[in-house]
Amino acid sequence: xxxxxxPTEMTATEGAIVQINCTYQTSGFNGLFWYQQxxxxxxxxxxxxxxxxxxxxxxxxxxxxxxxxxSYLLLKELQMKDSASYLCAVQDSNxxxxxxxxxxxxxxx
Amino acid sequence: xxxxxxxxxxxxxKTGKRIMLECSQTKGxxxxxxxxxxxxxxxxxxxxxxxxxxxxKGEISDGYSVSRQAQAKFSLSLESAIPNQTALYFxxxxxxxxxxxxxxxxxxxxxxxx
Numbered sequence: 001x002x003x004x005x006x007p008t009e010m011t012a013t014e015g016a017i018v019q020i021n022c023t024y025q026t027s028g029f030n031g032l033f034w035y036q037q038x039x040x041x042x043x044x045x046x047x048x049x050x051x052x053x054x055x056x057x058x059x060x061x062x063x064x065x066x067x068x069x070x071s072y073l074l075l076k077e078l079q080m081k082d083s084a085s086y087l088c089a090v091q092d093s094n095x096x097x098x099x100x101x102x103x104x105x106x107x108x109x
Numbered sequence: 110x111x112x113x114x115x116x117x118x119x120x121x122x123k124t125g126k127r128i129m130l131e132c133s134q135t136k137g138x139x140x141x142x143x144x145x146x147x148x149x150x151x152x153x154x155x156x157x158x159x160x161x162x163x164x165x166k167g168e169i170s171d172g173y174s175v176s177r178q179a180q181a182k183f184s185l186s187l188e189s190a191i192p193n194q195t196a197l198y199f200x201x202x203x204x205x206x207x208x209x210x211x212x213x214x215x216x217x218x219x220x221x222x223x
Contacts, residue, residue, distance in 0.1 A: 008149075042217055043214050045211045089152075099151030101150055101151045
């Protein structure tokens with residue numbers, strides 16, 4: 001079966017760095033997405049990786065290793081507004097998105 | 110105004126009632142999707158449509174039906190609602206021409222079936 005695993009919850013301190021991991025087992029691979037979802041709101045797109053390596057966008061970076069079925073989202077200089085759930089999703093061989101359950105990130109002052 | 114609009118935003122109904130959730134978009138995207146989100150689970154695809162004449166079942170289509178009335182409108186119906194359909198429902202769109210296939214979500218419709 002297809003599976004996306006990510007930690008249920010993480011806690012970090014304002015100003016610090018946090019890494020949210022995502023491992024996947026899917027039938028084929030056509031890209032990996034990270035979305036941010038604040039409580040009660042819609043998910044919003046953060047990043048897309050299709051090739052191995054690191055993609056950097058301001059305070060957020062996303063890494064992919066296709067051979068290991070692994071990705072991480074790195075958030076630097078954490079701000080209180082970064083408190084949200086972070087969703088990992090993989091596009092399989094049919095270009096269908098398989099979603100992880102999300103990681104709830106709690107930022108403490 | 111939001112690019113992807115869902116109505117109603119919140120609805121409480123009783124078992125056996127027919128419910129329609131509506132979605133409209135101003136992004137000009139051909140592709141539209143309906144997802145449900147439950148606590149502790151990933152988003153699950155109910156139905157998707159790649160153009161007005163194209164409707165496809167997703168992972169969990171049983172108990173649901175859809176209608177693509179126009180490029181900009183995609184409605185989800187629960188013909189006879191049951192309590193385990195209580196969830197947060199999201200409509201989303203994507204652009205066929207985009208490199209990444211990024212999804213743009215509506216604000217969600219919270220449905221409670223008593």
